[in-house]
Amino acid sequence: MNSAPAETGPEAIQAKPKMAARGVNVFYGDNHAIKDIDLDLYADKVTSLIGPSGCGKSTFLRCLNRMNDTIPICHVTGEILLEDENIYTSGIDVVQLRARVGMVFQKPNPFPKSIYDNVAYGPRIHGLAAHRTDLDEIVTTSLEKAGLWQEVKDRLDSSGTALSGGQQQRLCIARAIAVNPEVILMDEPCSALDPIATAKIEALIDELSGRYAIIIVTHSMQQAARISRKTAFFHLGEMVEYGDTTEIFTSPKEDRTRDYITGRIG
Amino acid sequence: MTERNVPHAELSTGPTDWKSGAMQARIARRYRRERIFQSLGLGAVVISVLFLVFLLGNIVKNGAYGFVQTSVSIDVTFSADLLGDPTSLSPEAFTEKVRKTNMLRLIQTSMQELFPEVKGRRDTRTLLRIVSTGARAQLRNMILADPALIGTTKRVELLTSDDIDQVIKGNIDISLPEANRKVKDNELSWLQTLQNDDRISLNFHSQFLTGGDSREPELAGVWGAIVGSAFTLMVTLLTAFPIGLCAAIYLEEFAPKNRFTDIIEININNLAAVPSIVFGLLGLAVFLSVMGMPRSAPIVGGLTLALLTLPTVIIASRASIAAVPPSIRDAARGLGASPMQVVFHHVIPLAMPGIMTGTIIGMARALGESAPLLMIGMVAFIVDIPGSINDAATVLPVQIYLWADSPERAFVEKTSAAIMVLLFFLIAMNGIAIWLRQKFEQKW
Structure with missing residues (x-):
């Protein structure tokens, strides 16, 4: 049942994936958007999903915490395992799943509330803090981990929407971290940001990579090469190739991967 | 149809000649159309504003007088014989007596003092109609609120009836023949006398805002x-x-x-x-x-x-x-x-x-x-x-x-x-x- 590409070196030994897709198909009505995907995602390795627009990488990402459930015509078959448990079986509590698998979106979407309330919202609804002091602690550490604490510590009461784009996105990351997830999904988190803000987010992803399994969808191959250890290339709903990032970018096995990386398709 | 009348620029391979006559005509026509459209829009706005102003103006013009009411000041003698003596009666008995008394008699006494020449039942009744029927309740409430009034004579402002009020407000045409109007000549002459004595006044009428409905316009409220x-x-x-x-x-x-x-x-x-x-x-x-x-x-x-x-x-x-x-x-x-x-x-x-x-x-x-x-x-x-x-x-x-x-x-x-x-x-x-x-x- 190991359909992921063969691993090499010491990484192959500790290979118990955090999340795994097994024969995943996604349909939007009659449109077959994702075709039979098998993919292992590891806790300690940032994984990039790359591919041209409309290739299904975001759709696949949104399957990993069942965000696609809200689209009525969207239909998913196959299994997605989170620590050996299929998240698409009927007994799964989607609310709890999304607390374990957090998400950062393409466009920064802080709540129109204070910075404090933005970060504290997740812990509040899940009852993670018994006292106000615990909540303060969670907010502080989350903002610290997201590298935003120094910039906002004096204005936690001001609105989250008043921050700059890059700060907003880091606030969204802090908000996701505050729930203490195991996996963080990032859907093109830098596509609405300028290069400086992008660099900060990339550095942040690098820093967080040890603590959370991070799966990131990106349009920028340079970004994928910079921040991820594993890369999956999607094309027209299929996963063409999956492997170590260095390998994908230096010696791709598939012609389509090479064509995309060298800019011939996309 | 109009499009066809405008000469089109000759199809040429060179750069467009924006200064040509045909182009200038197009531009002029475009400006003219914009001006016409804008003036139509402005006209529509002006017409609707005029309608609104007319409507509101009309309502305010008619309604402003609804908030004021004519009063007549007469000297009322609160006779102890008629109303009972609060010093000798218990408060309950006094209240009972005041309630049972026909206040019209107080008004009648005062009015007859003002117009001693009016005799006979019919003329007296007409004379009393100057004052609103609500004046009786007004007097009764005054007395009950302040029993010390008994035995004194006081100038009191009483509401006039709606017809007299309308005369004062100029809504009844007194140049009409007597038979065609509600307020007769003798009433008008009494009213004239009262006005000459400076007893008629037009005041803000709070009862309109604080009272309930009534058959009498001067007593009706919202x-x-x-x-x-x-x-x-x-x-x-x-x-x-x-x-x-x-x-x-x-x-x-x-x-x-x-x-x-x-x-x-x-x-x-x-x-x-x-x-x-x-x-x-x-x-x-x-x-x-x-x-x-x-x-x-x-x-x-x-x-x-x-x-x-x-x-x-x-x-x-x-x-x-x-x-x-x-x-x-x-x-x-x-x-x-x-x-x-x-x-x-x-x-x-x-x-x-x-x-x-x-x-x-x-x-x-x-x-x-x-x-x-x-x-x-x-x-x-x-x-x-x-x-x-x-x-x-x-x-x-x-x-x-x-x-x-x-x-x-x-x-x-x-x-x-x-x-x-x-x-x-x-x-x-x-x-x-x-x-x-x-x-x-x-x-x-």
């Missing part, structure tokens, strides 16, 4: 209708807002999108355009006939108007719920908020300004509605101020309708004045809606 409207709107708000909001939330956030919900949606949109009297018939059939609720009561009126307001509330609420950006829902969902938490923590607070605006606009419409209330009996003549939602009551627009229907000339100005009161409440409600929208509007 307070009963205002209280009735307030009770009715309270029932409407308490019914239509929660039901409408819940329906909107369910339809927008939870309902499956299928043929059945489509049909419901179409029906709600159509209900908003149903003539209001139909809702009155529905209220009559359901609330009065089937459920046996009290006739003419604000509770029934409020429920009927709630039926009328519901589609407005639902449509406005759905629109503002749908206007909350999906990214906020995604953000909350991505953190593991349950569907209900997404709605109540994020969507509803953000949609609230729009929901409240829609609700207030709906309430304002309900406040101005009279047709459905006619069907459930809120059109009765009710003097008492309603004390609860179960008491018989009327509402402002129905009160206006009733007064507009009255034959007395003096009700014309009362009608306009009541319209001014109604417009005041409508403008205030719309003002609150605008204020709420601006205060809570979320900037993204």
Whole structure:
């Protein structure tokens, strides 16, 4: 049942994936958007999903915490395992799943509330803090981990929407971290940001990579090469190739991967 | 047709000659069309503003006099023989005696002092008609409030009857032959005498705002209708807002999108355009006939108007719920908020300004509605101020309708004045809606 590409070196030994897709198909009505995907995602390795627009990488990402459930015509078959448990079986509590698998979106979407309330919202609804002091602690550490604490510590009461784009996105990351997830999904988190803000987010992803399994969808191959250890290339709903990032970018096995990386398709 | 008359530039391969005659003609024509369109638009605005100004001006012109009323000052002697002596009688007995006394005799004594030449029953009665029938209650209340008045003579301002009031306000044409007017020559001459004595004055009439309805225009007030409207709107708000909001939330956030919900949606949109009297018939059939609720009561009126307001509330609420950006829902969902938490923590607070605006606009419409209330009996003549939602009551627009229907000339100005009161409440409600929208509007 190991359909992921063969691993090499010491990484192959500790290979118990955090999340795994097994024969995943996604349909939007009659449109077959994702075709039979098998993919292992590891806790300690940032994984990039790359591919041209409309290739299904975001759709696949949104399957990993069942965000696609809200689209009525969207239909998913196959299994997605989170620590050996299929998240698409009927007994799964989607609310709890999304607390374990957090998400950062393409466009920064802080709540129109204070910075404090933005970060504290997740812990509040899940009852993670018994006292106000615990909540303060969670907010502080989350903002610290997201590298935003120094910039906002004096204005936690001001609105989250008043921050700059890059700060907003880091606030969204802090908000996701505050729930203490195991996996963080990032859907093109830098596509609405300028290069400086992008660099900060990339550095942040690098820093967080040890603590959370991070799966990131990106349009920028340079970004994928910079921040991820594993890369999956999607094309027209299929996963063409999956492997170590260095390998994908230096010696791709598939012609389509090479064509995309060298800019011939996309 | 016009397009063909304009010469087109010759097709050439070179750069476009923007200075050619054909091009200049095109440009001139474009400018002319813009000017004509703008002046048409401006004209439309001017015409509608003129209509509005004319309407408001007319109402204010007619209604301003509704807030003032003519009074006549006469010297009343509070005779102890007639009224009883508060020093010798117990307070209860004194009160009883005052209540039983015909106050007209006090007025008659004073008036006859002023016009000793008036003799005979008929002329005396005509003379007494200068003073409003409400003057008796006014005197009685004065005495009961201050028994020390007994034995003294005091100059008292009493309301005049509506006919005399109309003469003072210039609404009765006294140049007409005597037979063709309500106020006769002898009354006019007495009135002239009183005016010469400086006993006639036109004062602000607070009873119009604090009193209930009356058959006498000078005694009629809008307070009963205002209280009735307030009770009715309270029932409407308490019914239509929660039901409408819940329906909107369910339809927008939870309902499956299928043929059945489509049909419901179409029906709600159509209900908003149903003539209001139909809702009155529905209220009559359901609330009065089937459920046996009290006739003419604000509770029934409020429920009927709630039926009328519901589609407005639902449509406005759905629109503002749908206007909350999906990214906020995604953000909350991505953190593991349950569907209900997404709605109540994020969507509803953000949609609230729009929901409240829609609700207030709906309430304002309900406040101005009279047709459905006619069907459930809120059109009765009710003097008492309603004390609860179960008491018989009327509402402002129905009160206006009733007064507009009255034959007395003096009700014309009362009608306009009541319209001014109604417009005041409508403008205030719309003002609150605008204020709420601006205060809570979320900037993204």
